[in-house]
Amino acid sequence: MEDWSLQAIVRGTSADYTKIVDVEKDGQDWFFDLSGTDHEKKFDQEFLDSNFPGIFDVSIGSGDELEELYKPFYGVSPSLAAQTVLDFQEQLPGNVDEVHKKADHESDHSLETRVYAPKYKRRKNQQKRVVIQVSADGLACDMWAWRKYGQKPIKGSPYPRFSFSLSLIKSYYRCSSSKGCLARKQVEQSYTDPGMYILTYTAEHSHSQPTRRNSLAGTVRQKFPSPKSPPISKLTVKQEKSTEEELSPIKTLLQVSSSTEVVEIIKHENKSEELAVGSGEMSHDDHENDFIMSDNFKLNEDFFSGLEDFDEFISGLPMCSHTSAQQFPVRSCS
DNA sequence: CGTCTTTGACCGGCGC
DNA sequence: GCGCCGGTCAAAGACG
Numbered sequence: 117m118e119d120w121s122l123q124a125i126v127r128g129t130s131a132d133y134t135k136i137v138d139v140e141k142d143g144q145d146w147f148f149d150l151s152g153t154d155h156e157k158k159f160d161q162e163f164l165d166s167n168f169p170g171i172f173d174v175s176i177g178s179g180d181e182l183e184e185l186y187k188p189f190y191g192v193s194p195s196l197a198a199q200t201v202l203d204f205q206e207q208l209p210g211n212v213d214e215v216h217k218k219a220d221h222e223s224d225h226s227l228e229t230r231v232y233a234p235k236y237k238r239r240k241n242q243q244k245r246v247v248i249q250v251s252a253d254g255l256a257c258d259m260w261a262w263r264k265y266g267q268k269p270i271k272g273s274p275y276p277r278f279s280f281s282l283s284l285i286k287s288y289y290r291c292s293s294s295k296g297c298l299a300r301k302q303v304e305q306s307y308t309d310p311g312m313y314i315l316t317y318t319a320e321h322s323h324s325q326p327t328r329r330n331s332l333a334g335t336v337r338q339k340f341p342s343p344k345s346p347p348i349s350k351l352t353v354k355q356e357k358s359t360e361e362e363l364s365p366i367k368t369l370l371q372v373s374s375s376t377e378v379v380e381i382i383k384h385e386n387k388s389e390e391l392a393v394g395s396g397e398m399s400h401d402d403h404e405n406d407f408i409m410s411d412n413f414k415l416n417e418d419f420f421s422g423l424e425d426f427d428e429f430i431s432g433l434p435m436c437s438h439t440s441a442q443q444f445p446v447r448s449c450s
Numbered sequence: 451c452g453t454c455t456t457t458g459a460c461c462g463g464c465g466c
Numbered sequence: 467g468c469g470c471c472g473g474t475c476a477a478a479g480a481c482g
Contacts (some may be wrong), residue, residue, distance in 0.1 A: 264455060266474060288473070292453080302473090 246317040249306060255313055260321065262301055263292035270304060294323045 248254075266288035286304040291297040298319040306312035
């Protein structure tokens with residue numbers, strides 16, 4: 117058997133989450149994306165199977181485990197969830213490697229853009245981890261109870277060593293259902309799509325899924341600027357509102373109807389601001405990390421009234437009836 | 451009062 | 467050995 121080990125594999129036939137395979141081989145990490153069209157999925161899976169013989173057999177062996185890990189996301193409607201392809205190549209200059217050469221050799225360009233090179237050496241004693249990308253709905257509908265214990269700016273997440281100027285926020289969560297539970301979760305905004313979030317799960321829950329959270333105390337924070345607050349300047353948004361926790365509420369509240377719609381709305385807002393301020397003052401990377409609330413988007417009383425109605429509506433949805441959403445960046449499932 | 455978030459400090463792994 | 471960086475700790479304050 118070759119020197120490779122399966123770190124994480126996410127498999128699915130629906131489009132309810134982005135399927136990223138993280139494989140360690142010869143001491144290096146390899147990323148594959150199994151989303152996309154059926155043809156692309158088939159091609160990638162065949163490629164994986166040929167380059168990492170037996171990988172899918174192994175995944176079957178650990179399937180139950182992963183099944184548990186991904187239960188929270190099974191309830192996400194395909195129409196609401198992620199289907200974004202991470203393009204790590206942008207962050208990996210000069211990553212011409214064995215895989216790419218093989219891809220070139222086979223003259224398949226689509227493959228070349230979908231097979232990701234090794235990033236950096238795995239840390240010693242690093243636990244098994246599962247990396248997935250979800251929409252804000254995916255965050256909101258995580259059935260486990262998590263407690264945030266840290267937050268750090270991550271340069272060029274998810275692969276800081278290949279980053280340049282941008283800095284994203286990564287939040288660290290631990291399971292709050294059981295003190296002895298070692299389960300960890302990291303949430304960071306997608307590098308390529310601000311509307312998406314990259315979740316990294318480490319360790320496993322040592323208990324069954326909680327039916328309800330222990331307490332709601334301390335979980336409700338003011339997510340929106342008060343009516344008395346001064347208008348949010350663009351710089352303010354960049355410096356203080358760059359975390360997913362600050363920028364998600366509007367996204368999520370709107371996202372219930374259609375994630376696609378929301379992405380378009382957000383991008384439209386960005387575009388509005390960009391047009392108003394003018395291009396050239398911010399880099400491309402800056403735009404990707406910002407949520408800009410344009411002047412055209414007024415948070416008046418009608419808007420908040422609408423949110424209350426919306427909360428009532430959401431609370432009746434079975435999918436999110438007892439989630440830990442309140443402590444997450446998004447609150448659509450309160 | 452219990453649980454939560456926030457945030458600066460701290461620790462350890464890694465590369466040079 | 468040193469500096470950088472990711473991950474965790476723990477105190478303070480907020481919330482129901």
